[in-house]
Amino acid sequence: MVVLAASVLSKSGKVLVSRQFVDMTRIRIEGLLAAFPKLVGTGKQHTYVETENVRYVYQPIEALYLLLVTNKQSNILEDLETLRLLSKLVPEYCYSLDEEGICKTAFELIFAFDEVICLGHKENVTVAQVKQYCEMESHEEKLHKLVLQSKINETKDVMKRKASEIDKSKIDKNKGDKGGFMSMGSGRIESSFSDMSISSSGSGFGSSSGLGLTADVDSFSTKSKGRQLSSATAPPKGLGMQLGKSQKTNQFLESLKAEGELIVEDVQPRAGQARVAAAAPTDPITLTAEEKLNVTLKRDGGISNFDVQGTLSLQILNQEDALIQVQTETGGNPGILFKTHPNMNKELFSNENILGLKDPNRPFPTGSAGDAAGVGLLKWRMQSADESMVPLTINCWPSVSGNETYVSIEYEASAMFDLRNVVISVPLPALREAPNVRQIDGEWRYDSRNSVLEWSILLIDNSNRSGSMEFVVPPADSSVFFPISVRFSATSTYSDLKV
16 A cells, blocks of 8 residues: 555645655646546545546545545555545644635644655554644653743843842932922822723812812812821921931832832921811801712713712801801702702702701701811712813823834813813833923823823913823833823812802
8 A cells, every 4th residue: 555645625626735655746746636626526426536547535525625646556445544534633633624724724734644644654543643643742842941931030030130229229329300290189099990080079168179080089178188298309307316217218218209109207296286277277167068070081082971979068166156047059050969968958948049957946066176077968969971061181192103102192171160280190001211201281290100100280271271291102002001090179160059
């Protein structure tokens, strides 16, 4: 038995794969395969064709022919057994039995044919053995790859240590040289929205509003809240002996400040300061109107969520001043739904916009001097799908040019509010150095610890309703720069509530 060639052909006679097992010229094998479609007859029961010199043993497989070309002295029973084994191997390696599937796995089929036929003679193998031989798994090869990967990982660790040493030396040389501003608010950033998140909060007598990132963000109030955050450019303390602070600790804190971290200083309270803080709310009656705006905008335009929640709270210091009623003016916004406290007289508010208790002889609760929250009298809420109601929109265009990514960002503010302390936070890919800011309307600061570029505008009014910033970073995917977060405060509210 001598198998000259094993081939896979289409029904039209196109040769897809052919493996020769004896020395043959290309012209000869092409001539033998080109003659096969003409010799195949229709309606015949057998699957072999003989000529003067060779025998064709074939088997149809869907739209293909699996063909063995043998000499006429070959044992046809053994040839049929070989053909049957090859017909089982072809579906094992080809996911689709068509021209495209055969061409994609041509080399895998050739390797499998070589395991079945050697120098024209059939090997005593099974399908499972052929698959095992073709996988060529080697324990020594796996061991070598593990050793090589461990060396690569060790080299990477050394590189990271060297890079951190270089960064520390740069920080020691350039303490406090980072450009931009230092945020002094008490809000916190949470990247919990999928695209771009805007929300607001604020407080003050009459009406005010602000903007943060989540519905439970701390209010941007004019009153002091929580711990005071020190900036990277804080003035030095007075000279003298300090206990409990070593030189290494001070250097470490300075390094963190240079990286953009906000450090809380341990400040000892003084009696004079405590007396001033306690005596701050001197007004007998204080009313606070506060709105929180939470907006989620889509990256390609459109609005996902727009929610305004407001409260009117009352703080009374003395019991003798608690027998009062509050006359309000709601502003006439039809999209706002008001809800009074259960103890309030709802009919009095709906008819005359007066906030008073159901029992007019009952005084309002009084709070201590340090209670800044007060008692909630009125709540309101507004939801909308109108994008024109959003006070500030952001447009971000990242584009890759060569080995750099150019990011252009612009903001557009509506004329309904004057915005204060606007901070636009843009996430960046991990960088070794600060981004190259080429143009900006306002100030910027790079937070290397969180890899965020913060763009700050102190006031947006009629003189700067729009602005832009452009910076350059190494090549990065455009999705890295989202979601963009925005926070601000304002002195106006959507409800336009007046007392």
